[in-house]
Amino acid sequence: MTTQHRATPNAARRKEASRRAILTAAFDLLQEIGYAKLSIEGIAARAGVGKQTIYRWWPSKGAVIFDAFLMLSEGSEGEPPALPDTGDLEADLTAVLRATVAELNDPQYDQPMRALATEIAHDPELAAAYVERLDGPLKEAKQRRLRSAQRAGQLAEDLNLDVAVEMIWGPLLNRWLQRSGPLTAEYADDVVTTALNGLRPRPSGR
Amino acid sequence: MTTQHRATPNAARRKEASRRAILTAAFDLLQEIGYAKLSIEGIAARAGVGKQTIYRWWPSKGAVIFDAFLMLSEGSEGEPPALPDTGDLEADLTAVLRATVAELNDPQYDQPMRALATEIAHDPELAAAYVERLDGPLKEAKQRRLRSAQRAGQLAEDLNLDVAVEMIWGPLLNRWLQRSGPLTAEYADDVVTTALNGLRPRPSGR
Amino acid sequence: MTTQHRATPNAARRKEASRRAILTAAFDLLQEIGYAKLSIEGIAARAGVGKQTIYRWWPSKGAVIFDAFLMLSEGSEGEPPALPDTGDLEADLTAVLRATVAELNDPQYDQPMRALATEIAHDPELAAAYVERLDGPLKEAKQRRLRSAQRAGQLAEDLNLDVAVEMIWGPLLNRWLQRSGPLTAEYADDVVTTALNGLRPRPSGR
Amino acid sequence: MTTQHRATPNAARRKEASRRAILTAAFDLLQEIGYAKLSIEGIAARAGVGKQTIYRWWPSKGAVIFDAFLMLSEGSEGEPPALPDTGDLEADLTAVLRATVAELNDPQYDQPMRALATEIAHDPELAAAYVERLDGPLKEAKQRRLRSAQRAGQLAEDLNLDVAVEMIWGPLLNRWLQRSGPLTAEYADDVVTTALNGLRPRPSGR
DNA sequence: GGTTAAACGAGACGGTACGTCTGGTCTTGTA
DNA sequence: TACAAGACCAGACGTACCGTCTCGTTTAACC
Numbered sequence: 001m002t003t004q005h006r007a008t009p010n011a012a013r014r015k016e017a018s019r020r021a022i023l024t025a026a027f028d029l030l031q032e033i034g035y036a037k038l039s040i041e042g043i044a045a046r047a048g049v050g051k052q053t054i055y056r057w058w059p060s061k062g063a064v065i066f067d068a069f070l071m072l073s074e075g076s077e078g079e080p081p082a083l084p085d086t087g088d089l090e091a092d093l094t095a096v097l098r099a100t101v102a103e104l105n106d107p108q109y110d111q112p113m114r115a116l117a118t119e120i121a122h123d124p125e126l127a128a129a130y131v132e133r134l135d136g137p138l139k140e141a142k143q144r145r146l147r148s149a150q151r152a153g154q155l156a157e158d159l160n161l162d163v164a165v166e167m168i169w170g171p172l173l174n175r176w177l178q179r180s181g182p183l184t185a186e187y188a189d190d191v192v193t194t195a196l197n198g199l200r201p202r203p204s205g206r
Numbered sequence: 207m208t209t210q211h212r213a214t215p216n217a218a219r220r221k222e223a224s225r226r227a228i229l230t231a232a233f234d235l236l237q238e239i240g241y242a243k244l245s246i247e248g249i250a251a252r253a254g255v256g257k258q259t260i261y262r263w264w265p266s267k268g269a270v271i272f273d274a275f276l277m278l279s280e281g282s283e284g285e286p287p288a289l290p291d292t293g294d295l296e297a298d299l300t301a302v303l304r305a306t307v308a309e310l311n312d313p314q315y316d317q318p319m320r321a322l323a324t325e326i327a328h329d330p331e332l333a334a335a336y337v338e339r340l341d342g343p344l345k346e347a348k349q350r351r352l353r354s355a356q357r358a359g360q361l362a363e364d365l366n367l368d369v370a371v372e373m374i375w376g377p378l379l380n381r382w383l384q385r386s387g388p389l390t391a392e393y394a395d396d397v398v399t400t401a402l403n404g405l406r407p408r409p410s411g412r
Numbered sequence: 413m414t415t416q417h418r419a420t421p422n423a424a425r426r427k428e429a430s431r432r433a434i435l436t437a438a439f440d441l442l443q444e445i446g447y448a449k450l451s452i453e454g455i456a457a458r459a460g461v462g463k464q465t466i467y468r469w470w471p472s473k474g475a476v477i478f479d480a481f482l483m484l485s486e487g488s489e490g491e492p493p494a495l496p497d498t499g500d501l502e503a504d505l506t507a508v509l510r511a512t513v514a515e516l517n518d519p520q521y522d523q524p525m526r527a528l529a530t531e532i533a534h535d536p537e538l539a540a541a542y543v544e545r546l547d548g549p550l551k552e553a554k555q556r557r558l559r560s561a562q563r564a565g566q567l568a569e570d571l572n573l574d575v576a577v578e579m580i581w582g583p584l585l586n587r588w589l590q591r592s593g594p595l596t597a598e599y600a601d602d603v604v605t606t607a608l609n610g611l612r613p614r615p616s617g618r
Numbered sequence: 619m620t621t622q623h624r625a626t627p628n629a630a631r632r633k634e635a636s637r638r639a640i641l642t643a644a645f646d647l648l649q650e651i652g653y654a655k656l657s658i659e660g661i662a663a664r665a666g667v668g669k670q671t672i673y674r675w676w677p678s679k680g681a682v683i684f685d686a687f688l689m690l691s692e693g694s695e696g697e698p699p700a701l702p703d704t705g706d707l708e709a710d711l712t713a714v715l716r717a718t719v720a721e722l723n724d725p726q727y728d729q730p731m732r733a734l735a736t737e738i739a740h741d742p743e744l745a746a747a748y749v750e751r752l753d754g755p756l757k758e759a760k761q762r763r764l765r766s767a768q769r770a771g772q773l774a775e776d777l778n779l780d781v782a783v784e785m786i787w788g789p790l791l792n793r794w795l796q797r798s799g800p801l802t803a804e805y806a807d808d809v810v811t812t813a814l815n816g817l818r819p820r821p822s823g824r
Numbered sequence: 825g826g827t828t829a830a831a832c833g834a835g836a837c838g839g840t841a842c843g844t845c846t847g848g849t850c851t852t853g854t855a
Numbered sequence: 856t857a858c859a860a861g862a863c864c865a866g867a868c869g870t871a872c873c874g875t876c877t878c879g880t881t882t883a884a885c886c
Contacts, residue, residue: 013862050864118324127385156407163396164405171376179333190369198404199370201362219831256833425857462859530736539797568819575808576817582792583784591745602781610816611782613774631836668838
């Protein structure tokens with residue numbers, strides 16, 4: 001589905017039940033045994049499926065993991081995701097980042113998300129799919145919120161929203177992935193404040 | 207024999223030539239065949255070394271990769287690393303970040319660094335070693351440069367230097383690792399400017 | 413539906429073209445790729461036929477091979493096969509055995525016949541069918557020729573014709589199947605002479 | 619051992635226990651589940667051995683079966699096998715052939731021997747090994763017995779002993795392998811008598 | 825300076841998983 | 856309803872590595 005690699009099988013005949021069983025099994029196994037021990041054989045066995053059924057539809061283990069995330073995120077699909085907009089940008093961002101911190105710290109999701117992140121790091125095709133299907137919509141939601149603040153005069157007019165988003169979420173993801181420091185709510189708060197104000201001294205008190 | 211979990215090998219008898227051959231082979235193989243196909247067997251064969259010699263001294267493939275990086279970075283050791291300090295913080299940061307961008311884009315180092323980054327992401331012990339031995343010294347150098355600017359009144363007095371460093375380098379690393387966008391010199395410039403000024407509008411010009 | 417073990421397909425609707433295509437494909441593949449690599453899938457693909465069509469009509473790979481031979485031998489059917497009868501038994505037998513040797517040495521037929529022989533060795537049902545449909549008629553022809561000689565006083569009156577036939581053709585088949593020695597015209601001649609005269613010394617010169 | 623196929627492994631380091639376990643497992647499985655269902659995986663599992671240990675030392679499934687037979691026959695090795703020699707050739711041959719019939723009818727050995735026979739039929743290299751290591755010594759014993767009779771004037775002077783042996787044992791093996799008729803002691807007797815006397819009428823009474 | 829114990833190269837071993845291939849069954853149009 | 860097409864579950868194939876375990880063979884420290 002994500003990426004074709006050989007004579008495309010006839011998708012019309014595809015068995016939806018098997019597809020779901022595979023993705024569910026993959027995600028569950030990631031939680032239970034971790035990324036290092038995840039195997040196609042294991043997924044197939046857990047899903048009650050022949051190995052070939054996995055190889056037929058996915059080009060790599062990473063693609064399976066990716067689709068597993070896609071399936072999860074599609075439960076709440078239809079409407080695009082949106083960040084809260086109370087008018088108070090700092091408060092809204094703080095709330096969202098604290099939630100992100102909580103999710104990243106949730107042992108339930110830690111392993112699977114690391115698996116996805118590192119598969120993406122090694123597989124450009126997967127990275128492209130990730131940017132388009134999973135990260136893209138989220139990033140747009142973030143940018144919408146910032147644009148709204150920008151229109152309200154709360155952000156610099158010439159602000160590069162791409163950079164802005166990465167300056168807020170980048171440090172968080174980095175600290176999580178590389179474990180370069182504790183990932184706490186306070187840290188999230190700090191990041192928001194510092195990003196909004198910048199490193200330079202503000203002429204008037206902040 | 208202290209609190210080691212197994213009979214500690216006698217480091218005095220260790221053959222330095224084999225150690226270097228292994229680390230060199232590991233790094234070279236990473237460049238040539240990539241992380242996914244890197245195997246202990248392959249490293250041993252390339253290094254002309256028995257497998258046991260690897261297993262004797264390193265607990266995991268990630269640890270070998272890590273030491274390979276350590277060996278490289280130790281060529282220029284003795285003096286701690288330092289960032290340029292011309293007095294012009296923005297210029298200095300821009301220069302450093304552009305160099306970083308160039309390095310991350312260098313195909314020679316791309317694969318090995320990704321390998322290290324993802325091994326760290328999955329192995330907390332390795333992450334700790336990384337923070338202490340490789341990233342730590344670098345981070346301190348970065349903080350020293352920022353502290354110097356802070357003392358010169360170019361940065362906010364109450365700035366959290368940890369956060370500041372991550373706000374500058376985090377977006378870069380993230381964009382590289384996740385391939386979420388092009389990694390160019392312009393991007394580096396943007397990040398520096400935006401980080402220094404913050405997202406909010408500045409009362410006076412610029 | 414008689415005593416069949418499963419829902420008998422309606423033979424009336426059977427497509428003759430598919431049947432022939434399957435048997436031809438099976439035989440050709442045996443020649444080309446050999447018995448070890450012969451697969452139902454391969455036969456179906458070569459015949460342009462669905463796998464199910466094979467499974468519907470044949471219980472095993474051996475049965476397909478068997479029918480392939482049957483089809484070949486049915487080209488010359490109608491009249492039962494017969495051995496030459498010039499009155500000179502030894503000459504007739506020698507001629508027939510030399511022809512058999514030539515056929516067994518023909519690389520075109522070697523592989524398929526070995527396949528049939530070994531399938532029969534492992535499958536009693538198939539062996540029964542072979543004895544009845546393929547080997548039976550031939551054996552009767554052989555016995556007819558021997559009986560004719562017997563009536564002419566050239567063979568012992570109390571000769572067991574079953575044993576006689578096997579004593580002439582058995583050594584040949586054995587040597588072919590087990591490759592226990594070179595299979596030449598001279599060998600055929602030797603077998604005929606020795607079988608006719610027996611191992612014991614003949615009172616008068618032979 | 620039987621046949622090398624690639625960079626020869628270091629036979630000195632070979633583990634004898636594993637070799638025996640593999641051959642024993644192979645033979646036992648042949649008896650229990652039959653040739654068609656015999657798999658390398660199954661042998662390895664039963665022997666408590668890694669698959670690679672089989673692939674390292676044997677080029678094919680047939681070679682394993684062959685060596686299993688070789689191991690069995692080597693229990694009684696040292697002295698070469700010999701046929702009984704009471705002076706009465708017909709009686710001796712009858713006894714031996716009856717014993718052969720009994721063995722071929724023993725369900726314990728039927729499957730394994732068929733497996734060996736058909737592997738040989740499809741693999742010339744294996745056939746050569748069989749002729750040399752297993753069948754050869756036996757055939758020589760048979761020929762020794764016939765030669766003894768020949769010296770005693772009980773067999774024709776110009777008898778080709780190769781042909782003679784095949785004329786006695788060939789029919790038996792053929793009937794067994796192809797199931798072309800019942801394999802009984804009476805049949806064995808018939809074959810001996812007919813082979814000794816030949817098909818032609820004997821001038822004087824028997 | 826001969827002894828000895830550890831590290832070494834080599835590589836066989838019991839295993840796990842790979843990605844492919846085939847066996848048989850089942851399903852979905854088409855004729 | 857037989858057929859071609861081919862997806863499906865199942866599991867064996869032969870290969871690649873895993874991490875452990877001998878093997879001799881250096882090699883360095885201690886006698």
